[in-house]
Amino acid sequence: MAWQSVLMERHRTGDxxxxxxxxSPALNPFLPASEAERQLLDLLHxxxxxxxxxxxxxxxxxxxxxxxxxxxxxxxxxxxxxxxAEAIAVxxxxxxxxxxxxxxxxDGSSLVLxxxxxxxxxxxxxxxxxxxxxxxxxxxxxxxxxPNQRSTIESFAKxxxxxxxxxxxxxxxxxxxxxxxxxxxxxxxxxxxDWFRQSLMPVPEIRPLAELTALMEPVLDFRLKNTARWSxxxxxxxxxxxxxxxxxxxxxxxxxxxxxxxxxxxxxxxxKGHLHIVYRGCYSMALPAWTGLPILQASWLKxxxxxxxxxxxxxxxxxxxxxxxxxxxxxxxSAEPTMPKIQVLLNQPDWLQELGVLLRxxxxxxxxxxxxxxxxxxxxxxxxxxxxxxxxxxxxxxxxSALKDLQVREGLALALERExxxxxxxxxxxxxxDSFFPPGLWFSETGAGKRYDLIEAEKRFTSxxxxxxxxxxxKKAGQPLHLRIITPAGNMDRQRLALALAASxxxxxxxxxxxxxxxxxxxxxxxxxxxxxxxxxxxxxxxWDVLPLWHSSQRQGRGLNISRVADPQLDLLLEALVAELEPxxxxxxxxxxxxxxxxxxxxxxxxxDVSEMAARQDRFLGLGDFDPARGITLRELLGSLQAxxxxxxxxxxxxxx
Numbered sequence: 001m002a003w004q005s006v007l008m009e010r011h012r013t014g015d016x017x018x019x020x021x022x023x024s025p026a027l028n029p030f031l032p033a034s035e036a037e038r039q040l041l042d043l044l045h046x047x048x049x050x051x052x053x054x055x056x057x058x059x060x061x062x063x064x065x066x067x068x069x070x071x072x073x074x075x076x077x078x079x080x081x082x083x084x085a086e087a088i089a090v091x092x093x094x095x096x097x098x099x100x101x102x103x104x105x106x107d108g109s110s111l112v113l114x115x116x117x118x119x120x121x122x123x124x125x126x127x128x129x130x131x132x133x134x135x136x137x138x139x140x141x142x143x144x145x146x147p148n149q150r151s152t153i154e155s156f157a158k159x160x161x162x163x164x165x166x167x168x169x170x171x172x173x174x175x176x177x178x179x180x181x182x183x184x185x186x187x188x189x190x191x192x193x194d195w196f197r198q199s200l201m202p203v204p205e206i207r208p209l210a211e212l213t214a215l216m217e218p219v220l221d222f223r224l225k226n227t228a229r230w231s232x233x234x235x236x237x238x239x240x241x242x243x244x245x246x247x248x249x250x251x252x253x254x255x256x257x258x259x260x261x262x263x264x265x266x267x268x269x270x271x272k273g274h275l276h277i278v279y280r281g282c283y284s285m286a287l288p289a290w291t292g293l294p295i296l297q298a299s300w301l302k303x304x305x306x307x308x309x310x311x312x313x314x315x316x317x318x319x320x321x322x323x324x325x326x327x328x329x330x331x332x333x334s335a336e337p338t339m340p341k342i343q344v345l346l347n348q349p350d351w352l353q354e355l356g357v358l359l360r361x362x363x364x365x366x367x368x369x370x371x372x373x374x375x376x377x378x379x380x381x382x383x384x385x386x387x388x389x390x391x392x393x394x395x396x397x398x399x400x401s402a403l404k405d406l407q408v409r410e411g412l413a414l415a416l417e418r419e420x421x422x423x424x425x426x427x428x429x430x431x432x433x434d435s436f437f438p439p440g441l442w443f444s445e446t447g448a449g450k451r452y453d454l455i456e457a458e459k460r461f462t463s464x465x466x467x468x469x470x471x472x473x474x475k476k477a478g479q480p481l482h483l484r485i486i487t488p489a490g491n492m493d494r495q496r497l498a499l500a501l502a503a504s505x506x507x508x509x510x511x512x513x514x515x516x517x518x519x520x521x522x523x524x525x526x527x528x529x530x531x532x533x534x535x536x537x538x539x540x541x542x543x544w545d546v547l548p549l550w551h552s553s554q555r556q557g558r559g560l561n562i563s564r565v566a567d568p569q570l571d572l573l574l575e576a577l578v579a580e581l582e583p584x585x586x587x588x589x590x591x592x593x594x595x596x597x598x599x600x601x602x603x604x605x606x607x608x609d610v611s612e613m614a615a616r617q618d619r620f621l622g623l624g625d626f627d628p629a630r631g632i633t634l635r636e637l638l639g640s641l642q643a644x645x646x647x648x649x650x651x652x653x654x655x656x657x
Contacts, residue, residue, distance in 0.1 A: 015341045016619070016638070018364040024326055024346050028308045029294040029315075030253045035386050035611035036366040039634035040344065043331060044315035045294035048222055048241065048275075049287070051542055053636050055440045055627065057288065057583050061236055061295055061316060062275075064223040065287070067581050068102065069118040070278065071126065073135035073214035074110050074167065074182055081106045084133040088113070091129065099126055111135075118218040118282055118581050127214060136182040138167065138212040143192060144205040147175040156195045168215065170280055172262060178280075180215065217265060218282050218581060222275040230297050231320040231334060238269035243298035247305060256541040257289025282579045284586075285543035292542065340641065364637075365614040369427035375614050382617050387440070387631040388608035391433060392537045394501075395603045399564045400532050402483055409601040411460030412483075415508045416501070417452045418606060424500045426493050430607035431629065436549075436597050438540040439608060440630020443587040445594055457508065472509045482511040486531040489516040494535055501533070527557040529564060536562070540608065544590050547574040550602060563602035570596045613637075 025037040029045045032038035049065070052058035075081050085104050088096070099122045103114040113126060143153060150171065157166040157179070165188075168180035181188045185208045196203045228236035245261055255261070263286060265278040279286055296313050304311045312321060319342070323330035329344040345362075367375055375381050396403045396412075403409055422430045434451070437444045466474040466481065474481050485501060487494040495516065502512035517525050526534055548554050551574050554561035573596055577589040597603075608629075615623070615637060622640035626632045 015343050016363045016641070017361065018342060018344045019362050019366065020344050020346055021366055021368070022346070024324075024329075026309060027312055027321075029296065029313065030248060030251075030255065031308075034366075036613070039386065039613075040329075040331075041294070042317075042633060042635050043319040043342075043638075044317045044321065045296075045313075046228070046236075046316045047293050047295060048290040051291055051441065053626065053632075054442075055444070055630055056442045057291070057542075059225070060291075061224055061228045062222040062290075063225040066221045067118050067287075068219040068221065069115040069123075070217045070219050071113040071115065071123060071214050072110055072167075072217065073127075073130060074138075075133065075135050076109070078106070078109060080133050080135075081109060081111050084111050084130050084135070087129050087133060088126070098122065101126065114219070123216060131213060135213060137184075138215065139181050139183060139185050139188050140209040140212060141179045141181070141185070141188055141192070142207045142209050143177050143179055144207070145175045145177060146202075146204075149196075149201055149204060150175050150177075152196060152199050152201050153177055153179070153192070155199075156192065159195075162191060162195075168265065168280075170265065178209065180212075185211070216281075218279045218286070220277045220279065220286060222277070224273045224275065226273070228316055229334075230316055231314045234297070236295065236316050237298075238267070238273070238275045240295055240298045241275055242267045242269075243301050244293065244296050247296070247301050248293070254539070256292040256539060257285055257543075259283070259545075260285035260289035260543075261293075282581060284545050284578045284580055285541070287581065287583065288542040288544075342638075363616050363619040364634075367612070367614055369429065372429075372612060372614075380617055381614050382623075383612045383614055384637065385431070385628055385631040386611045386613060387633060388431060388433075388438075388540055388610060388629075390537055390539055390609045391438070391605065392430075392535060392607045392609075393436075393603045393605045395534045395536045395563050396601065397529050397532050397534070397562070397564060398600075398602055399529060402481060402532050405464045406601055407460040407464040408466075408481070409604075411457045411464070412505065412510075413601070413604045414451075414453045414457035414460065415510075416504055416604070419452075421497065421500050421504070422607065424496045425607060429610045429612070431610050433605055433608045433629065435605060436546060436594055436603075437544060437590055438542065440627045441542060442583070443544055443590040445591060454508070468509060473511065474509045480511045482513065483532045484513050484515055485533045485535075486515045486517050486522070486525060487535065488519050488522040490519065497535060526562045529556075529562075534562065536603070544580075544586050545578050546593065547578045550574060550597065565600055565602035567596070567600055570600065 020036045022034065025033060025040065027037065027041060027044070029041050032041055046060045048060055048062040050058050050060040073084075075084065085106050088101070088104055100116040101113060102116050105112040105114070111130065113130075115123070145153060153169070156162055157169045165182045166179065167182065168178070170178045179188070179192070183191065189206050189208075192206055193203050224236060224238065230236060245264065245267065248255055249258070249261055260283055263280045263283050265280050268276045270276050295316060300313050304313070312324070318333055318335065319331045320334050321329060322332045322341075327345065327347050329346070331342040331344065333339040365371070365375070372383065375383060396409050398404060398409075418432050422428065422432065431439075432451070433439055435445055461474055464476070466476045469475055483505065485498045487498045495514070498514045502514050505512050525531060548560045550561055550563070550565055550570060551559070552561070552566035552571050553559065555564050555566060570593070573589070573593045577586070577593055580586055580589050610631075613634070620637060620640045623637065624640075626636075
């Protein structure tokens with residue numbers, strides 16, 4: 001049997017033997033089919049940045065990053081550009097130092113001022129000096145295109161009649177674009193309409209967005225590591241990063257940082273190993289988005305971009321696949337030939353049939369729910385949660401008659417015992433999570449408030465004017481409190497949870513109705529507020545942008561704010577957070593948002609998902625404590641094959657002061 005040869009091989013070589021369920025994985029770095037495959041891909045491929053074991057932003061292919069901001073304005077002639085640059089240069093030295101202005105560059109008819117920090121508060125003061133030289137005013141338009149009209153607007157921007165006046169052209173995935181031009185609103189609208197008519201294309205809707213004096217664009221610079229290499233020992237270059245972004249943005253694959261990559265205006269390589277990225281505007285996900293994008297080799301993408309099903313792209317990770325067969329993968333560490341290999345066994349029979357022997361044969365397992373129960377009785381094994389990837393919360397419709405009172409929402413939350421609700425989650429596997437942000441990151445908190453307290457719940461209802469009748473039902477002015485919980489029809493997991501919620505609240509004395517909504521109507525019902533309680537699940541990302549969920553501008557079908565919470569203070573806090581590009585400042589801003597959400601109670605965070613791997617404890621002697629809310633990766637686990645004999649240094653990438 002396969003496990004017998006495995007046992008002999010491990011004793012002979014010291015290799016790590018891992019049992020992986022299912023067929024041979026495709027190993028598409030952007031489409032992992034399981035948590036086990038995701039963890040293998042994490043060994044093979046590298047992003048520019050990583051979230052380290054302590055939950056901090058750390059290095060990967062990039063060894064350094066810095067933020068700047070460009071202010072660009074255009075003039076009628078190079079002479080005016082020179083005069084504007086001289087006007088900056090003659091300012092008092094103390095004023096220029098206070099401006100945090102690093103560089104002034106004259107480029108033809110444009111002047112580019114580089115500030116040390118995005119969102120510089122002195123930009124207006126600097127602009128007042130430049131404005132004395134009368135830069136050309138700018139107009140920003142949004143052109144609502146269909147996908148087949150993109151080439152028409154591109155040809156407009158490149159045509160000799162319009163090229164000089166067109167300064168920026170940005171596209172969104174739906175084909176619409178934003179155009180920045182030195183023409184007036186009327187002139188620009190007329191020029192675009194005439195071009196479409198001449199091209200025999202339908203004239204799109206054109207909407208003015210803003211009139212500007214200069215473009216303010218955040219700039220992110222990366223310095224790539226000299227040691228970053230592909231498996232064929234070729235260096236990782238900025239061209240590889242550019243090719244990867246261009247490749248994935250054309251495909252409908254799930255990508256946590258897609259919104260941030262849409263904000264990229266340009267990617268260039270001003271010098272070897274230096275990546276220069278200009279963004280359309282300040283957006284907080286711009287930096288953490290790079291932690292979720294595996295970088296692929298440009299030359300491989302050019303040849304095999306459509307062959308992910310049959311070809312394995314080379315990786316820049318510490319591990320590489322040295323052998324692949326139907327029943328086995330062999331991984332070895334590129335730079336450490338003495339490091340034990342990883343033997344990944346596939347398509348093996350049910351190991352529970354031979355539990356005693358097989359548990360002595362393997363070092364790592366990816367068990368099912370049934371197998372987890374068996375392993376809990378094995379003291380030699382340790383169950384380790386992988387990092388969570390999704391979150392589930394209850395959203396209150398804050399404008400509904402049943403839930404507009406804050407004390408009612410607080411009482412409902414206190415009346416739920418989430419540990420028992422966890423048992424009805426798929427496989428009974430979920431982690432209770434109290435925060436509106438991802439767990440285990442440098443800016444995350446554990447959340448505030450009590451979880452389950454029936455006495456406090458009763459106090460909230462009493463304060464809200466409710467009393468219990470003889471049957472134990474809560475009533476106000478003679479009317480019982482009635483809740484409608486909606487779920488999408490056909491989603492058995494959500495329906496089970498809805499029934500468990502209903503049972504818990506009915507036991508507390510509340511009338512509850514669970515409603516299944518057809519999938520084609522479900523989203524509309526959420527946006528139209530046709531519910532009291534809904535379950536909202538979403539992917540966790542390493543960023544801190546939660547504005548779409550809670551900002552008042554995202555209510556009533558305009559975004560994801562189905563709670564309909566509208567709070568000016570919260571809006572300001574969300575806007576400040578989404579514009580914050582400095583990671584060291586994020587914890588303070590995120591804590592303020594978290595605190596305000598805890599006060600307003602538009603939702604109740606419930607759970608994050610959990611996948612667990614099982615590790616034989618005597619094989620990973622260096623494995624110490626870790627944050628169970630954040631989990632542990634296979635990469636981190638393999639670093640604990642040996643017991644720690646000396647203190648471990650924590651290396652963290654920090655921005656320059």
